[in-house]
Amino acid sequence: MIANLELVIDICLLAFLIMIVFASIKITDLFAVTMLFGIFSFVSALLFLDLDAVDVAFTEAAVGAGFTTVLMLSALRLTTRFENVKHRHSLLGLPIVILTGAALLYGVADFPNMGDANAPIHHHLAPDFIRLTQQKIDIPNIVTAVLASFRGYDTFGETVVIFSAGAAVLMLLGMGHVERKQEPEKNLILWVVVKPMIALILIFGLYVQFHGDFGAGGGFQAGVIFASGFILYSLVFGETYARKVIPATILPRLSALGVLIYGVTGLMSLISNKPFLDYNALSSNPVGGQHLGILLVEAGVGLAVFSTILLIYYSFSGREVIHYE
Amino acid sequence: MIIIGWLSDVCLLLGGFLVLTGAVGLLRLPDFFTRLHAASVTETLGAVLLIIGIMLDTGLMLDTAKLILLICVMFIANPTITHGLCRAAAHGGIKPAMETKSPMQNSTPSDSKNIYENQIQTETGVSGKAPK
Amino acid sequence: MIAAAIVALLITLALTLIRAFMGPSIYDRILAVNSFGTKTVLFIVVGGHALGWFSYVDIALMYALVNFIGTLAVMRFFEQYSPHGERS
Known part of the structure; x- marks a missing residue:
């Protein structure tokens, strides 16, 4: 059933x-x-x-x-x-599409069935991850353990990618400025409703950030939720006020700070003669060290994601609107 | 305990029925404002009934508190969105259909000053080809 | 009864999707998307309970908040959108 x-x-x-x-x-x-x-x-x-x-x-x-x-x-x-649609059909496209589709279908035939216990992906690293998470890290959410501890290098790389994405947008578009006439109209109902809503969103963001070891979530999601709270504020009360709450100039620094927290957490284990990003060195008790390391790393990721997302939003919305005739 | 099970079943059935009714209204009613009212009114009550049904079924735990929070959020957010949409549509030049003609047509006399009227007609032509 | 509710929600999702395809005005599409979002939240709650998804309530709560922000952003966009970019 x-x-x-x-x-x-x-x-x-x-x-x-x-x-x-x-x-x-x-x-x-x-x-x-x-x-x-x-x-x-x-x-x-x-x-x-x-x-x-x-x-x-x-x-x-x-x-x-x-x-x-x-x-x-x-x-x-x-x-x-x-969209400016040009009605142009090329006959060459048809065989290419058919061939690609046939190749993809042929490739799908070799896949293992969904949920097949003999599939290769269930046999190499996954059993180790499941066993070692219980032994060495001792948090209920295996995804967080893999993400922050076993695969710490990868997540560090992803955080740097996010940081560089923010830097690229900043270089291309600039921070923008706010025109007075773009301010939203005053809507009392929205003002009243949105204020408690923002508080709820920010608290929920914090919950997701620190509950990532136990349930779904983690630094990345929390950063996005936290940024959404500020975006909501900017949408309803106007960007002039939003930029007073969090100035645009502080965001690149916060983003760099997030990456720095992650990197320094790795360097601390390097100082005490352990491999880079080995959290066992952070505390006398290895499991406690893992917990502390994951907490710090998630905080770094959350800070970097939050400031980058808000930065990208500022640079897009601060652009002047071009009127095409 | 059996009574709680029955209550939960009744809530789930009623909620599912209400949500379904709202969707039929959203699809069948003639103009934007009637569709808005069909979607929003049933949605708010249907959502609350469905969530209460689930709450009765799970029993008392931490999730119950979160579900109550979810009910609060939906109870506040849905009417606000409806209000905002209605206001935006009224400012944007959508007019309620006064006569009952065939659905999907705003039967008010066409107003040449109104850019949105023309836009609606072009959009109908474009999206009529979309898969049903 | 939960199965009945799930089936009802699936049909609802399909009907709302058709409204999003048909339009005709842009506000109908916004309404359809918002309605689809609310139905998704309900689907997560009901389906999550029936099929035993892990920590589904958090995700449902998150979806309700995100749906609110998204729809507000769309409305704000239309408030400041100038008609100069329209097709003549």
């Missing part, structure tokens, strides 16, 4: 995804396509949840449905709303 239900849900969600993709190819109104992408993100996160990938679903929810929509709208503000 339950297995059938899961199958039905999977099939329905995948059908939704295909329908959304076809519709967004057909529709030329870029705004409508942005809306459809929002729905696409909702559906794919549901699919991730159904596959028991909770942390991935969490990230998709935080980034895909909220921040990407805001960013796309900010970009859409700077260009025209309708």
Whole structure:
């Protein structure tokens, strides 16, 4: 009964995804396509949840449905709303598409079945991760343990990538400035409702940040949620006030500080003759050291993600709107 | 305990029915404001009933508190969004359909000053090809 | 009964999706997306309980907040969007 239900849900969600993709190819109104992408993100996160990938679903929810929509709208503000469609069909495209599709289908035939216990991915590192997480790190969420401790190098690299993405956007677009006439109209209901909502979002962000060892979540998701709170403030009360709460000039420094916290945590274990990012050296008790290391590293990731996302939002929304005639 | 199970079942059924009714209204009603009202009113009550049904089924634990918080968020957020959307649509030039004609048509006399009217018609032409 | 609620929610998602495809005005699409988001939250709560997803309540709560922010951003965008970029 339950297995059938899961199958039905999977099939329905995948059908939704295909329908959304076809519709967004057909529709030329870029705004409508942005809306459809929002729905696409909702559906794919549901699919991730159904596959028991909770942390991935969490990230998709935080980034895909909220921040990407805001960013796309900010970009859409700077260009025209309708796609310039050129009706040009090339016959060469058809065989290429068919060949690629056939190759992909042929490749899919070699995949192991979903949930197959003999699949290669369940045999090399996964059993070690599951065993060692209980022995050495002792936190319930294995994903956080793998992300922050076993694969600490990779996460460090990702944090640096996020930092450099923020730096690249800053170099290309600049920080922008706020025009007076772009301020939102005064809407009393929104003002009253949004104030407690922001408090709730910020507290929820902190909860996700520090609860990442026990449940879904972690630094990355918490950073996005925290930034969303400030973006909400900026949307409702105007960007002039938002830039007074968190000045744009402080954000690049915070972003660098996040990466620095991560790096210094690694260097501390290097000082006491252990490998880079080996948290056992942080405390006399190895398990306690792991807990402390994961906490510090997650804090660094959260800070870097938060400031980078807010920085990108500022640089997009601070651009002057160009009116195309 | 059996009574709580029954209550939960009733809440789930009623909530599912309400949400479904709202979606049918969202699809079938003639103009934007009626669709807005169909979606928002049923959605808020249906959501609360569904969540209460789940709460009764799980029993008392930490998740119960979070679900109550979720009910609060939805109870505040949904009407606010409805209000904002209604206001934006009224400012943006969407007019309620006064006569009952075929659905999907705003039957007010066309106003040449109003850019949004033209936009609606072009959009209908574009999106009519979208897969159903 | 939970299975019935899940099926009802799936049908609801499909109907809302059709409204998002059809439009006709941009506000209908915004309404459809917001409605889809709310239904997703409900789906996570009901399906998460029925199928035993891990810490589904956190994700549902997060989705409710994100949906609110996203819809507000869209409305704010339309408030300041100038009609000069429209197709003539």
